[in-house]
Amino acid sequence: FAIQYPDFVSSLIIVNAFPYLEPEDRKKRLEVYDLLSLHDNGKTWADTLLKAMGVANNEVIVRGFYQSLQFINPVHIQRLFAELVDYDQRPFLSNISCSALIIRGENDDFVPEKYVREFERRLKNTTFIEFKNSGHLPYLEQ
Structure with a gap:
């Protein structure tokens, strides 16, 4: 959505996601x-x-x-x-211009950190936060 309709998206929150595997x-x-x-x-x-x-x-x-x-x-x-x-979302990520908050729970083995960090590498304006003592669902755990 942020790629196709950038005027409607002012920021993103990405939680324990992967752009590819x-x-x-x-x-x-x-x-x-x-x-x-x-x-x-x-x-x-x-x-x-x-x-x-x-x-x-x-x-x-x-x-x-x-x-x-x-x-x-x-x-x-x-x-x-x-x-x-x-x-594989990687080819499209450079087209996203809005800011992105990238969140990861340190105990999430389902989505390894390297994949979450891929968003940080490919998006232009990011903030990365890793929740301690949290897994795949930090918004429910913390």
């Missing part, structure tokens, strides 16, 4: 989402994802995540994230 990390990410194919109502997927996101010890997030499992469509989630990991 290297092949090995792409493979690992898809393996996590393949766990949705198991017939355990998403439990293995949820356990794996919560641990990777660095939030497995946050009781409120874990409880909410497990409650949401009854409402998700596993096939849709797999398809959506397969598209996401294949999308």
Whole structure:
């Protein structure tokens, strides 16, 4: 949106996102989402994802995540994230001119720091903040 409609965007907030994935990390990410194919109502997927996101010890997030499992469509989630990991945003980032706040939780292993930092390298006007004692969901954890 910020690329196509720059006049409507005055600033961005980017939280634990990745503009691309290297092949090995792409493979690992898809393996996590393949766990949705198991017939355990998403439990293995949820356990794996919560641990990777660095939030497995946050009781409120874990409880909410497990409650949401009854409402998700596993096939849709797999398809959506397969598209996401294949999308390389890097060629477009230099066209974004607004300021960007880039936020990362230090305990997030689901999105390694090098990918979050890629936004910092490619965008023009950035501020990077890393939350200590936080994982993939710093806006819920802090």
